[in-house]
Amino acid sequence: xxxxxxxGNLPQHINEIKYTSPLPFTAQHLLILREYIxxxxxxxxxxxxxxxxxxxxxxxxxxxxxxxxxKVDLAQRLLARGADINFCDQDGWTALHTAAWGNKPGR
Amino acid sequence: MVSCLVAxxxxxxxxxxxxxxxxxxxGGALNHHGRAIGIAAILVGxxxxxxxxxxxRVWGDLSAEQRLAQERDSPHFRSLKxxxxxxxxxRTRRNIARLRSYATRSRASVxxxxxxxxxxxxxxxxxxxxGLPDELFKKIVRNI
Numbered sequence: 001x002x003x004x005x006x007x008g009n010l011p012q013h014i015n016e017i018k019y020t021s022p023l024p025f026t027a028q029h030l031l032i033l034r035e036y037i038x039x040x041x042x043x044x045x046x047x048x049x050x051x052x053x054x055x056x057x058x059x060x061x062x063x064x065x066x067x068x069x070x071k072v073d074l075a076q077r078l079l080a081r082g083a084d085i086n087f088c089d090q091d092g093w094t095a096l097h098t099a100a101w102g103n104k105p106g107r
Numbered sequence: 108m109v110s111c112l113v114a115x116x117x118x119x120x121x122x123x124x125x126x127x128x129x130x131x132x133x134g135g136a137l138n139h140h141g142r143a144i145g146i147a148a149i150l151v152g153x154x155x156x157x158x159x160x161x162x163x164r165v166w167g168d169l170s171a172e173q174r175l176a177q178e179r180d181s182p183h184f185r186s187l188k189x190x191x192x193x194x195x196x197x198r199t200r201r202n203i204a205r206l207r208s209y210a211t212r213s214r215a216s217v218x219x220x221x222x223x224x225x226x227x228x229x230x231x232x233x234x235x236x237x238g239l240p241d242e243l244f245k246k247i248v249r250n251i
Contacts, residue, residue: 059108072111085117092124096117099108100136 008049011036015048018057025066037077044083051089054078060098109136120161127167134165137174137187162195 008015014036017029036042037054047053058066058074066074075095079085086094113119122129130138162171171191178184 059112068108071108075108075111079115085112085115086121088121088124090124092122092129094117094121094132096109096112096119096132097121097123097130097135099112100132101138 008047008051009043010046010048010054014046014054018048018054030066030070033074034077037074037081042081044078044081045087047087047089050091052093053083053087053089053095055083055085055087055095056089056093056098059095061101130166131161131164133162133171134169134174137165137171137178162191 013032017032033054037044044055045053055075055078058071058078085096088094117132119133120131122131123135165171166174172188172195175184175187175191178187
């Protein structure tokens with residue numbers, strides 16, 4: 001019942017940062033992400049090949065190198081830029097599903 | 108993170124596409140997969156319940172209570188159970204009051220919809236709690 005595979009439109013360098021996990025997430029990565037989000041020309045609802053947006057990733061448990069406060073900060077920046085909070089990935093997961101799935105203290 | 112998303116208006120009733128076990132965020136939070144349910148479940152529970160998230164069919168066809176019953180070993184089991192129980196009883200009282208209001212205005216019928224901020228329940232569904240035939244339930248409701 002899942003959607004057919006999607007053609008992701010998230011820039012490659014952002015996709016690569018996402019998949020550094022579980023490698024250490026550096027300050028440089030964070031800077032790039034913040035610049036990307038702050039850029040007016042950025043599509044904050046761009047998604048990867050699974051249909052997941054940056055908001056999915058920021059909310060989810062896979063970004064092990066990020067502190068909770070940083071994640072919340074990034075999420076708020078994305079939402080302020082107009083990220084769709086109910087955007088579904090190809091399995092129907094929203095950012096809240098990924099956050100709820102974390103199931104670990106502080107997530 | 109959960110509180111941030113809920114405060115920003117995340118849909119608490121959105122279900123995943125899985126045909127077998129489609130679930131809501133609350134259902135996802137109550138899912139353990141070998142780990143103890145944690146703070147996220149409490150947060151989704153607290154924020155979700157206050158925001159009117161449905162307690163029914165959170166995981167496949169399982170209600171929050173049924174799903175929680177599978178988590179007895181969790182350190183948060185008691186807190187969550189209490190939370191769900193309180194939310195359920197508040198909603199039941201609210202629904203009975205609403206039902207009574209319909210009945211006094213002779214508007215109660217098996218088709219009356221009981222609006223629960225997000226979840227819409229019908230008297231027909233409500234009656235499933237009592238297990239009476241619809242027509243009999245309708246008569247009783249009219250005489251409340």
